[in-house]
Amino acid sequence: MSHKEDADGVCSAAIIKAAFDASSVVLVDYANIISKLEKVVASDKIEKLFVCDLGLSKKNEAKFVELLEKAASAGADVTYIDHHDINKEVVQALKKARVTLVHTVDECTSVQAYSKYRKKLPEHAAFFAAMGALTDYMETRPIASGIVPRFDRQYLMLESTALSYMISASQHNDEFLVKIVDTLAKMKYPHDIKDGFEIAEKYAKKVANAVESIKESIVELDNLAHAPSTVELSSSMVVNFVLGSSGKPAAMVYKLKEDIKSYVVSIRGSAECKVHLGRLVNEVASSLGGSGGGHDRACGAVIPKDRLQEFIKILDGKIS
Secondary structure, eight states: EESSSSHHHHHHHHHHHHHTTOOOOOOOGGGGGGHHHHHHHSOOOSEEEEEEEEOOOTTTHHHHHHHHHHHHHHOOEEEEEEOOOOOOOOOOHHHHOOEEEEEEETTHHHHHHHHHTGGGGGGGGGHHHHHHHHHHOOOTTTTTTGGGSSSSSHHHHHHHHHHHHHHHHTTTTTHHHHHHHHHHHTTTOOSSTTHHHHHHHHHHHHHHHHHHHHHHHEEEESSSEEOOSSSOOOOOHHHHHHHHHHHEEEEEEEEGGGTEEEEEEEEEEETTOOOOOOHHHHHHHHTTTTTEEEOEEEEEEEEEEHHHHHHHHHHHOOOO
């Protein structure tokens, strides 16, 4: 079970599938971690369960630990691989639940998965770890910096960007996302994915057409710029445009998901942002009945429909 919204999560899934010949791949977003995990744990007897690249929040961490403990108690070998911030109490609870924790904030998840199971993997699997590190902006970290230079940088950037665009364009097509994982797990490249580059090309054209419309909808506050994500692009991509255009320490985009009566929010910080956004967003979102968290300059949240403006106001006041 892995994150479906970016290359790090998808590459982590491919690495685990290749290392252990996994029989089933479940890809999820932050809004449905618990509901999908509940179904996985309630399914037929599981021998091994890997959960990758899925950061926790105050709202879901207790239930997450409970479900992993339930799987472990039923005899499953449970491993959680992640690079998001985890509080000490959750770490202790996971260990008590006999969950193997592979975690550091210093390396992306796919790099950690590759490093942990390298002996079980073909040499080519390092390419997936390199793609995860590059697209998560973590290619200069200690382990990643030894993996990324193994490959021609321009080729790695081409394949990584194409993969990211395929993933972003296919968020409503889980079947295709699993197909990506299956193809990579066979030690093939993104360009080997049937119709993949055509999907990436169409998405690139959407990106080009969306830039101007995004600029027109940006609202700039003291420390935060925000905009609705009304274009057919991934929120993580849109928020980077907002951050770059505004010049503010942080930027945020949001999109309403009526099925959960909440806004899905993506947030990025510039070099001028002095607060740890992941921790701040976790705290603020939880206080408003939502959830959130992530890295120091890149994070996300799910905010109840009627609390969005309150969330924006509090966030702007706490960012410096």
